[in-house]
Amino acid sequence: MEENKELIAQKIMKGLIEFRRLHKHKSPICSLTHSEIIVLSSIKSYVETHKLGIKTSELSNILNVASPTITQQVNSLERRGFVERAVDKEDRRAVRIKVTEKGEEVLKKASEEFEASINGLVEYLGPGQSEQLADLLSKTFNYFMNNENNL
Template identity: 60%
Template structure:
């Protein structure tokens, strides 16, 4: 029994590694890395929470990424005109990051690409397998989320 579990675990690890390699540092049609798009999505999805923009430190905490990594991504996104930085009105030492209009447009395009890609997967797998996949992914997320809380 343990041997079967070990083989299954190895198969899952191999599959996850293949997924990771599939898009590693690859730009999509938007010309951004996956990480840059994730930063933009996070900023947009938390506009209500951070009405005046988000600080780099808050962004790195929320994304569970080191501040220097987020800073590099923000520098790249700013150079492309997708985000801008503004001095915090309450704390002049702090800088707030917001999406630009160009950033909003790019996210709309990226959202459409993602929807189209996932729709293609659903068509490829069929409705039943797609629902099974969604359920398994949610269970997987719940397992690792619980495990992370236990380790904190």
């Protein structure tokens, strides 16, 4: 019985590792990497709530990523016209980042592509297995949220 649990655990770990590798091998969505989409989406969400642009340090804290990494991502997004930087009117030392119209468009397209991908998965699995997968993912999330030492 214990051996069976270990085999199942190994199978789950293999599946999770494969998913982690998946976004590295899959072609980028809308010419953006998975990480860039997350950064762009986080900037947009912050601005929707706070109305001001976000500082690099705030973005770094939200995403729990080192500031130099965020700076590289933002530089890349800015070069391609997806974000813009502006000096903070109240604190001239601070620079705030906002999503441009081009960035909004690419986020919308990325969201549509992701939704189409999930709809394709539902079609592939069928209603029963899709419902089962959704329930299992929810349970898995709750397990790891309530047992933080497991990750």
